[in-house]
Amino acid sequence: MEGTVVRVGERRVTLTNLGKVLYPEVGFTKAEVIDYYTRIAPVLLPHLAGRPLTVRRFPDGVGGRSFFVKNVPSHAPEWVRTVRIGTPGSSRGAEFADFVVVEELATLVWLANLAALELHVPQWVVGARGARRCPDLVVFDLDPGAPATVVECCRVAERLRGVLVGDGLSPVVKTSGAKGLQVYAPVRVSSPERTAEYAKAVARRLSAESPGEVVWSMARARRTGRVLIDWSQNNPAKTTVAPYSLRARAVPSVSTPVTWDEVRGCRSPAELVFVADEVRARVGRDGEVFAVGNPSRLPG
CATH class of the missing domain: 3.90.920.10 (DNA primase, PRIM domain)
Incomplete structure (x- = not known):
């Protein structure tokens, strides 16, 4: 060719x-x-x-x-x-x-x-010789069930951030580039299953505290008007869209790192939709806002 x-x-x-x-x-x-x-x-x-x-x-x-x-x-x-x-x-x-x-x-x-x-x-890396290492990130994929939107995801993300900070973690957040948000934190764990166990426990806790707003179960019938905290993305066999990746939407939207101030201030879904040109401009203006810090050991 x-x-x-x-x-x-x-x-x-x-x-x-x-x-x-x-x-x-x-x-x-x-x-x-x-x-x-x-x-x-x-x-x-x-x-x-x-x-x-x-x-x-x-x-x-x-x-x-x-x-x-x-x-x-x-x-x-x-x-x-x-x-x-x-x-x-x-x-x-x-x-x-x-x-x-x-x-x-x-x-x-x-x-x-x-x-x-x-x-x-995935939420893990390989070493120089290709050996798989334990996860170095924990991720919470916040997926809104209509009529809920990314605005409701923002409210859940704020509460999720409080839990993670209380557990000694340093969370960062990005849009999925589609409908929701994804919250990450760098971690140290000794087994591949530990991040999924932790994320599931956090998701169940927030669902129990606010059952009308949050769901942790994958059953689609329960998600209407609620935000699913998808903890299963921490399964070592699964992957999540990378920060700054394009998405296959009608427009070239991007999975865009955002600040917690932007999450806190969001009142309309359009406020957290960014296309390629806008993301380049944001990085040129603000630099990297998704820089994960030093990993923390998960509690428990």
Whole structure:
């Protein structure tokens, strides 16, 4: 396939079909996707480093077919780092997958050229030799059940922050880029299951305190008008959309780090919707607001 060869650092990357529109509603092209990921890389790459990546590709744009990809494509450049991870219970019956690990801009540009719009990572990293380590993050995915919106998620997030700070953690928050919010905190644990156990206990506690506003069970029938605190994202086999990743919505919305002041002040869903250009401007103005601090040991 013919394309344009560009130099990215010490690598050469071939870019193709740069004029293809991937977000038809606003005419956002593949070239603009690549430009966004290139410009946002200084704050994005630290959140991808060491984490086996699952991507969601949209070769025909967000209105077309899509598919999640774990295994590195056979045509990947030889300089792309990969790591083999066991995948027990895979829907395809595979015992393992060879995941891409993004640790340089060239890999990110190469993925963007494949229309890998969404970047999803686990809450753990691999070591230099590819060994899986225990989780270093705990995540709470706040998902509103209509007619609840991100505004209700903000109120729950404030209460969740109080619990986490009371337990000695240092939470940060971002939009999902879709409907809700995601609250993270850096942690130290001695077993892969510990973060899920802790997150489930916190979710059940907040649900018991406010059953009309919060639910911890995955049963969809119970979620109407409430905020689900999805603790299950801490399962080591699961991934969550990375900070600064694009989302496959009608517009190029981004999973955007926000401040707790913005969460506290939110009164309309539109206040916490950000597209690619806005996120670049926010980072240029405010810098990185999702910098996780030193990890804390979970209580109990």
